[in-house]
Amino acid sequence: MPKPPISRRLAEAAVTLFDENGYDETTVDDIAARAGVSRSTFFRYYRSKEDAIFPDHDALLARIDARLRASTADTAIVAITDAVRIVLAHYVDDAEVSLRRYRLVRRVPALRDREIASVARYQRLFREFVGEWLDDSPDAGLRAELMAASVVAAHNQVLRGWLRAGGTYDPSGPLDHALGYVIATFRHLEQPQEHGEQVIVAAFPRTASPQAVMAAIRRHLDARPPSS
Numbered sequence: 001m002p003k004p005p006i007s008r009r010l011a012e013a014a015v016t017l018f019d020e021n022g023y024d025e026t027t028v029d030d031i032a033a034r035a036g037v038s039r040s041t042f043f044r045y046y047r048s049k050e051d052a053i054f055p056d057h058d059a060l061l062a063r064i065d066a067r068l069r070a071s072t073a074d075t076a077i078v079a080i081t082d083a084v085r086i087v088l089a090h091y092v093d094d095a096e097v098s099l100r101r102y103r104l105v106r107r108v109p110a111l112r113d114r115e116i117a118s119v120a121r122y123q124r125l126f127r128e129f130v131g132e133w134l135d136d137s138p139d140a141g142l143r144a145e146l147m148a149a150s151v152v153a154a155h156n157q158v159l160r161g162w163l164r165a166g167g168t169y170d171p172s173g174p175l176d177h178a179l180g181y182v183i184a185t186f187r188h189l190e191q192p193q194e195h196g197e198q199v200i201v202a203a204f205p206r207t208a209s210p211q212a213v214m215a216a217i218r219r220h221l222d223a224r225p226p227s228s
Helices: 006-021 028-035 039-045 057-069 073-092 095-107 109-134 140-164 172-190 210-222
Strands: none
Touching: 006 028, 006 039, 006 095, 028 039, 057 073, 057 109, 073 095, 073 109, 073 140, 073 172, 095 109, 095 140, 109 140, 140 172
């Protein structure tokens, strides 16, 4: 049976040693020795020992970016949800390492900081994509920030639930459910309103009669300036 790629061997060695001996007590030399490679080989793949806990993130970001860029304005939300599923599958497909890493991250502040930085990179990718999609529409930057944050929050909530449960179920259903809230919130962005249309909101006391309500609405409509 062929050996796993060196990057994966190093990642598995790092997780195992951090779990067995502790994060602070484990050195790069220890990780390289457990993986059966030299110290210099380690640094060809990772800049530091905490980087070995989050392998393949650059490749994963490239996959997400490629999926987003392959979409059009009409399929932007579908592309976003597909990209989120790619991220979740990355964790689920390597469940054992994901679960051990989750336990480590909870115990080691340096790894929590590294995880936060990784999540920020994903969110920035979504934000930039949505910002380009909305282009020059009103509040494009704000809406892009809100949508990116919502997408990442939905994914993280589902992922954390799966990790806390020990990876004992398929999280794809819960992810689809969570993304349903995101889609419902932002679906209107795919169908911008005509600039000439205006929506009027009126409030009346509960005691107002239907005749009084209709009369007030009629007076308001009659008072509108003529359209150009």
